[in-house]
Amino acid sequence: MQLSTxxxxxxxxxxxxDIESIITTAKEFKEVxxxxxxxxxxxxxxxxxxxFYENSTRTRISFELAEKRLSADTINFSSLGSSITKGExxxxxxxxxxxxxxxxxxxxxxxxxxxxxxAKHIPSAIIxxxxxxxxxxxxxxxxxxxxxxxxGSLEGKRVVLIGDIMHSRVALSNIYLxxxxxAEVMVAGPPTLIPKHITEALDVQVEYNLKKxxxxxxxxxxxxxxxxxxxxxxFSSLREYSLAYGINxxxxxxxxxxxxxxxPGPINRGVEIDSDVADSNQSIILQQVENxxxxxxxxxxxxxxxxx
Amino acid sequence: xxxxxxxxxxxxxIQRLAHQLIENHPDxxxxxxxxxxxxxxxxADKIVEILREIQKDKKILYGKLDITFYRDDIRKEHHVPNQxxxxxxxxxxxxxxxxxxxxxGRTIRAAMDALxxxxxxxxxxxxxxxxxxxxxxxxxQPDYCGKAIDSIISETVKVKWDREEVVLF
Numbered sequence: 001m002q003l004s005t006x007x008x009x010x011x012x013x014x015x016x017x018d019i020e021s022i023i024t025t026a027k028e029f030k031e032v033x034x035x036x037x038x039x040x041x042x043x044x045x046x047x048x049x050x051x052f053y054e055n056s057t058r059t060r061i062s063f064e065l066a067e068k069r070l071s072a073d074t075i076n077f078s079s080l081g082s083s084i085t086k087g088e089x090x091x092x093x094x095x096x097x098x099x100x101x102x103x104x105x106x107x108x109x110x111x112x113x114x115x116x117x118x119a120k121h122i123p124s125a126i127i128x129x130x131x132x133x134x135x136x137x138x139x140x141x142x143x144x145x146x147x148x149x150x151x152g153s154l155e156g157k158r159v160v161l162i163g164d165i166m167h168s169r170v171a172l173s174n175i176y177l178x179x180x181x182x183a184e185v186m187v188a189g190p191p192t193l194i195p196k197h198i199t200e201a202l203d204v205q206v207e208y209n210l211k212k213x214x215x216x217x218x219x220x221x222x223x224x225x226x227x228x229x230x231x232x233x234x235f236s237s238l239r240e241y242s243l244a245y246g247i248n249x250x251x252x253x254x255x256x257x258x259x260x261x262x263x264p265g266p267i268n269r270g271v272e273i274d275s276d277v278a279d280s281n282q283s284i285i286l287q288q289v290e291n292x293x294x295x296x297x298x299x300x301x302x303x304x305x306x307x308x
Numbered sequence: 309x310x311x312x313x314x315x316x317x318x319x320x321x322i323q324r325l326a327h328q329l330i331e332n333h334p335d336x337x338x339x340x341x342x343x344x345x346x347x348x349x350x351x352a353d354k355i356v357e358i359l360r361e362i363q364k365d366k367k368i369l370y371g372k373l374d375i376t377f378y379r380d381d382i383r384k385e386h387h388v389p390n391q392x393x394x395x396x397x398x399x400x401x402x403x404x405x406x407x408x409x410x411x412x413g414r415t416i417r418a419a420m421d422a423l424x425x426x427x428x429x430x431x432x433x434x435x436x437x438x439x440x441x442x443x444x445x446x447x448x449q450p451d452y453c454g455k456a457i458d459s460i461i462s463e464t465v466k467v468k469w470d471r472e473e474v475v476l477f
Contacts, residue, residue, distance in 0.1 A: 002386050024388070024389070025389055028374065028376070028377075028389040028390070028391065028392065029377075031391070031392050031393075032377065032392075035425055035426065036397075036425070036426070036427065037424075037425040037426075039425065040377035040378060040422075040425070041377070041378060041421065042377045042378070042379075042382055045383075301377070302386065304382075305382060305383055305386055
């Protein structure tokens with residue numbers, strides 16, 4: 001049952017058995033979350049700091065709720081209003097927080113590799129809540145949990161990731177995880193948003209035609225266009241992107257099968273996904289959010305033993 | 309290896325436990341039987357089967373409780389969580405916790421802690437197949453006991469449900 005790693009830095013470092021352990025544990029935590037008292041005392045001796053150097057709604061609330069449901073003590077830190085503005089380095093900030101006896105660190109950072117750097121310098125367990133354009137492991141885990149819950153084993157499932165693959169940490173974590181679990185993975189989007197050589201590097205299929213991609217898949221995970229990470233023009237306008245790669249009801253109805261629609265949020269309604277799809281029965285977007293708390297509880301629970 | 313209960317004795321003991329339960333719970337519909345994962349489930353399954361047989365017209369509430377997240381030794385080793393299935397309220401019910409072997413009492417402590425998250429029972433009782441006397445680390449005693457035995461802490465008591473016997477080694 002022990003995980004093979006001390007930290008959760010990315011899906012890349014996990015074994016298939018780790019992923020299975022986390023999902024199995026999450027199922028039981030999901031049951032806890034349906035009870036009248038949605039709380040267990042497992043981590044009542046653990047203090048966790050949530051370090052958010054980048055904006056977040058879902059992930060941050062989800063982690064905080066997960067920690068509280070496990071009875072851990074939590075501290076929240078956001079770079080805005082902190083001593084970061086006075087020039088304190090990441091390592092100094094974290095060491096100062098840890099000297100106040102904090103056991104685990106959950107961190108989101110805009111620099112890829114920031115949690116990996118931290119892991120080399122501090123003894124506490126670190127959970128990556130998203131680092132730049134690298135990985136977002138808990139999102140991939142909750143996506144896998146949601147697919148399994150909706151339609152069974154990932155083995156042989158055809159999953160397409162659509163949109164801004166280049167700037168998406170959700171895409172990279174999902175690709176690693178789905179491949180490890182034996183799913184078939186395709187990425188689809190405009191050529192400017194799909195990294196070159198991705199087929200050779202990650203063993204995924206590439207498709208530039210949205211309809212063909214949807215025809216092929218069982219599950220479509222639609223990604224947000226990450227305007228904040230694009231420092232050059234990669235498509236002419238949001239409207240044009242939406243016309244070529246936006247998913248609407250008409251398009252889904254034209255397929256001769258029903259596929260599962262996912263989105264990690266926040267959604268840009270009318271850009272990558274239309275409201276009539278996001279709010280339809282095919283969409284499991286809100287189940288993803290619900291499962292996120294259980295997955296994060298499982299990760300914190302399974303890693304907590306290592307930090308004491 | 310020493311046999312504590314053979315197949316025949318095990319069968320009789322479980323019958324007796326089921327009958328004692330009915331005796332003390334005339335209003336069985338207000339009683340919830342809760343098996344503790346994983347060892348307690350086999351025993352609870354059998355007891356519930358007998359109760360449903362002799363109280364055909366009554367509704368027997370039966371749930372399964374996993375105490376992994378309530379353990380006091382999660383730092384020492386990790387345990388695989390099992391299913392908790394309690395599809396009814398235990399508020400004001402008489403609850404009977406069912407486990408196979410009562411040893412240090414720590415599992416039952418955790419189970420009572422877990423029960424509180426499902427409501428406030430009117431009363432909680434404990435039914436075990438084997439009571440390992442004088443090895444308790446907490447003030448917990450069974451209300452229904454299949455067989456009480458003397459054993460030392462380094463020994464292991466195992467209920468082999470596949471072979472239907474209880475052994476000490």
